[in-house]
């Protein structure tokens with residue numbers, strides 16, 4: 001094709017070589033042009049990357065799990081991962097063994113301590129079960145258990161059991177060092193400045209909060225791989241998983257005997273230690289767990305208790321399903337103890353949804369970190385503070401009225417809600433009525449503190465039941481995605 005037939009291109013004038021160019025001039029011009037193109041391509045690439053990042057950032061949804069300690073935040077996160085990130089879950093599952101072993105050891109040692117206290121006739125320290133009771137009550141145990149039965153506790157059988165199980169004390173230390181701060185429960189240590197909501201009334205404008213880097217543990221794997229402890233070089237050496245498993249397996253028979261001993265059960269109930277309802281309870285599974293070949297099941301991992309320290313970020317990719325169902329989430333799981341709530345505020349920026357965990361079975365319980373405070377009351381204070389936080393004014397609010405399974409058990413065992421929550425009045429003492437009552441309370445508070453329209457959902461849950469929770473999570477996910485699309489700026 002000749003030049004005459006070419007279509008006129010306005011750019012030809014600009015790029016046409018100047019007339020009478022020498023070979024040297026031409027080479028130099030071509031070098032300059034190549035360089036200019038390289039720079040321009042680089043800029044294009046930068047723009048492309050920045051655009052992609054921006055787009056990605058827009059499509060990443062941030063979801064915050066909030067609620068008091070032991071409310072079930074991490075357990076909810078585990079349900080998300082089990083359902084939507086099963087490959088990661090599988091990679092991590094085996095390393096939960098140490099956590100479950102520590103849970104077993106702790107329950108056993110708690111029983112041995114209770115036995116020892118009984119033998120010593122130590123007074124019973126009661127956090128107080130009445131709502132109007134502000135001070136710690138001390139009940140001398142001889143009211144609860146007559147001297148004759150106390151002799152039974154001091155029997156050779158129990159002393160021998162305690163002796164034979166004593167290697168578990170060392171195992172506890174080894175496992176705690178391995179797992180770091182999350183393996184220690186917060187004890188009653190009220191300090192003057194330990195308020196329910198230290199994140200309230202921010203002094204610093206939004207976006208200016210410094211995230212305390214030392215608080216961010218990226219995933220559980222830090223703790224599970226022994227990287228959570230400050231001095232992880234030495235702990236990694238001290239921790240010998242074979243040895244831990246061996247000691248526990250050798251204690252299996254004695255552990256089973258201890259847990260099934262009727263005298264032990266009597267001591268626990270007279271000392272009001274509801275060990276089978278406490279976090280990380282595995283003593284009914286000793287046949288399966290206290291063996292050399294033990295590998296955690298999915299369910300074990302869901303039920304394992306490891307306290308969250310600071311704030312953890314978890315990424316979940318929803319890859320399956322329709323366009324509406326796909327997306328990327330960053331889920332933030334926070335430590336819920338009062339001492340840790342100051343770390344929450346920096347994470348309140350640009351949050352799409354809050355999932356607030358409120359355990360409904362705890363109406364007769366006190367906070368571990370401050371025995372004067374009723375757990376349900378703490379949940380209410382926290383909820384009110386969360387919904388009235390300016391930064392979260394437009395955030396979708398989801399409440400899990402959690403631990404419904406424990407609520408049912410508790411009510412069945414004859415505990416009256418009215419006694420601990422006078423405002424409950426003469427309503428029926430059954431789970432459905434209690435849940436409805438609390439649901440209305442949470443809803444009212446949300447309404448009162450939403451100056452603009454805000455979406456809220458409430459679900460009764462038992463997040464240790466993964467099957468039922470799976471359905472709830474799907475609804476929650478779809479709701480959050482829908483809200484996001486509605487608000488998204490498509491320009």
Ligand SMILES: Nc1nc2c(ncn2[C@@H]2O[C@H](COP(=O)(O)OP(=O)(O)OP(=O)(O)O)[C@@H](O)[C@H]2O)c(=O)[nH]1
Nearest residue numbers: 069070071072073074075279280308336403462463
């Ligand atoms: N029975 C029952 N146990 C539950 C339920 N939800 C959580 N748990 C248990 O309660 C304990 C505490 O749950 P976590 O998920 O660790 O609580 P958290 O809110 O993450 O607590 P922090 O990390 O201390 O803030 C665990 O042992 C769970 O297995 C529930 O619905 N029913």
Ligand SMILES: [Mg+2]
Nearest residue numbers: 073074307308
């Ligand atoms: Mg947690």
